[in-house]
Amino acid sequence: MDPAPAPPPPFAVRLVTGGGSSPELALLLRSLSAARVVALDAEWKPRRRGSPAAAGTGGGSSPASAPAPAPPQFPTVTLLQVACRGGDGGEDERERCEVFVVDLLAVPLADLWAPLRELFERPGVLKLGFRFKQDLVYLSATFAAALGGDAGFDRVEPFLDVTNIYYYLKGHDRQKKLPKETKSLATICEELLSVSLSKELQCSDWSYRPLSEGQIQYAASDAYYLLDIFDLFLQKITTEGKCSSTMELNSDRHCSSTVIECSSSGYDICSGGYSMSIVTKYSEKILLAESDTKPRSSRRKEKPKLATNVKCKDKVDCSTEWQGPPPWDPSIGGDGYPKFLCDVMIEGLAKHLRCVGIDAAILSSKKPEPRELLNQTYKEGRILLTRDVKLLKYQYLASNQVYRVKSLLKHDQLAEVIDMFQLKISEDQLMSRCTKCNGSFIQKPLTLEEAVEASKGFQVIPSCLFNRNLEFWKCTDCNQLYWEGTQYHNAVQKFLSVCNISD
Template identity: 80%
Template sequence: MDAAAPKPPASPPLAVHLVTGGGSSPEHALLLRSLAAARVVALDAEWKPRRRGPAVADDPSAAAAATPPPPQFPTVTLLQVACRGDGDGGGAAAAEVFVVDLLAVPLAELREPLRELFERPEVLKLGFRFKQDLVYLSATFAAALGSSAGFERVEPFLDVTNAYYYLKGHDMQKRLPRETKSLATICEELLGVYLSKELQCSDWSYRPLSEGQIQYAASDAYYLLDIFDLFHQKIRTEGKCLPTNELTSDGHCPQRDAECSSSEDAVCFDDYFTSVVMKYAEKILLTESDTKPRSSRRKEKQKLATNAKCEEKFEGSTEWQGLPPWDPSAGGDGCPKFLCDVMIEGLAKHLRCVGIDAATPSSRKPEPRELLNQTYKERRVLLTRDVKLLKYQYLASNQVYRVKSLLKHDQLAEVIDTFQLKISEDKLMSRCTKCNGRFIQKPLTLDEAIEASKGFQIIPSCLFKRNLEFWKCTDCNQLYWEGTQYHNAVQKFLSVCNISD
């Protein structure tokens, strides 16, 4: 059997505008009009990678004595922009695709329109791993126009990787998989479009650009719009973004949104689009460290080695010393309280299962000082696996303990032993594993539980004929009952805590 013929690389199904002149050129004027009218803009950039290390001089002695030049970011030579506006009569407009030659266009004329676009709140920006592009783009403008001419943020922004995982059924409340798909893979899986990457490493500083380079560059921006169309359409169909008072009784979208979906592939720009942006969009912020290029791999290795030595230094000081903040002699109430950082959230649930107050950070990505501030204010001990947090101990009166064990059961046993916690059988399963809240004082009847669960939680019908007690969390209203999982968990924690049955 013959091997399958390779697919031809896809090109945008519309004209691509190559912008090579200033404001007087028709392409440049069209670009500015499209940016001003856009509601969704897809962005990508190309550059010629810099070689590592300085060039070799003709005189070997001069080469040995020469000081290597400071590291620099690659110069962005091409910016790809795909715009889509509101269109006429409320429908979605056709996209306009631009390939902007930054070696030919006066950067001074482009800087302010780009900055306004990046920061305009009503325009959603799309990209694929765009932060690196933004760092290089900012450095390119700063090098040409002065240090203040760079870009600091892009907001609101949506990475199409997040849209891809949502379309694949991934729970967006959970962390995304570590392995990331390439844009070519995402386009092939979602759109059935083949993007050839043969020109990815071509010399993007060489002029004139070939037609293949122009089409390749334009495709990387244009197909981001198509991916967003699928993402937006699925969310609109599922009715997940509109405020509750704008949904019908069966949880679907109002009729006006159904009318908007008459064009299957078009994005409907209305209040629904705004709610999608508000719920799923993020922002890219460049910090001072982002604007400084890394010097070299050797220095990076030296930095890692230094960090390793710091870890060894802290390793010897990870044993708990002194009184915990809840100790009565230290002014506490005698009730142990912990704060588990994001690396050991599983330990927090295990501590709650044995009746111990175990909170988690108030934000998903807290700064070290936020963690220490919460620890100090709530008189807790911060439990962490991150050795770097130990250097902030002084901010919270040494209320930091580094957990050494890797498995959750072992971590629980380690904390119980280290802090001499008294665990009794009557305390098992006395806290909500979801929010750390306490349960109501007396159990609910089946009828009370069914009433309490309406619109919030589903009670399996197989429990209706069983004489069970239901318990409700006073904080989040989660319902619990003594089923098979409850009894299995009790036996497990009896064993871990060495409690006689």
């Protein structure tokens, strides 16, 4: 059932790589000027500790002759993703949604600065983002470095963070502070939209050209689905009629004073007669202070490097392999049902295993101790799957039940595990487990009426599903609802291929 690995997204992506009279750039600027809601995201090359770029030094000279480290610098933003929607937000406008991926290494920044600044500050356009303040800091620094110190950006208003929307839809008490550990965008999309965003390309080199098709689709999805989340927000406001001035969607204690009051101009962007003045009751501002524009040196202390001729006692043999039989093997008293435990480095593999009907657990702790992982592995008769070679040295504690996954991408990892452990996957097993909690589904599908009743106060079912003849399923453990939509059928086809199942 959905959620499932994201199929090709339901939108066309326009890659903007030219300046001046470029038709793609011209269309982008027209869309920005006509938009009433704009979703924004940005990408930059990840910076790794210890690299010359991160340290700010030349990297090749000896310690004695090395120059003084240069001041730390912000990463250069190389990609800007923009999803635009104008009009009243109805179905026709959804179809006319424009999604752009702007290559900032190819488009002259001078052609973009004024339109972007005007967009960021235009009161009649609601801007959406996910923790966008850091993106704005890096984006401002990128433009300032290229065009001069005054060419940065210092504000975005009105702005609405989808994290706040998420907690609003989940019924969070707005009188209380939001949890410190906020949800990831992938988690929010999965819980609210039943869309599984792959984050395999999140740390790819965004400065390398040409961009792959996967990178372009990944980047575009991060902006596009912000609009879908916003639609759920409007749907709930419309359904419940909660539009009183006392209901403000605050972000955290630093932003509670920046809520924008009702506008008398009434920019119509919502269905059902709602105006921009209502939407802005839930919005805020992003304001960059002077301290935000100055990079800070990392507070982490670099560990001293060992000389190359010093032998490390704890050095692990990376060639160490798992050796069978697996703990579920009937010949050694197992029940014949494969069970795995995936560490935090490969949580995506756990969801793929669940999609093909395999029991794959994940520890709730984000930083579990090795013994915690191994204790659960041993007690529950699982095999621990990891990318961390250091865990292999603990194999003796779990009766040789640790396997190091070599592949990087989730589909390749799934194929590797299926091949290594000779897993037999049938078509009936596909999409038979909950990708959220690893639970199983009830034996019969729910009707639409039963699904709507089960979702009350727990999950929002998109209204576009009401007129479709779909089957709904409910997890017996966490009560998450799923439906056999387009993503389900696309995912089934994909997993049929990965698992070598004849359709």
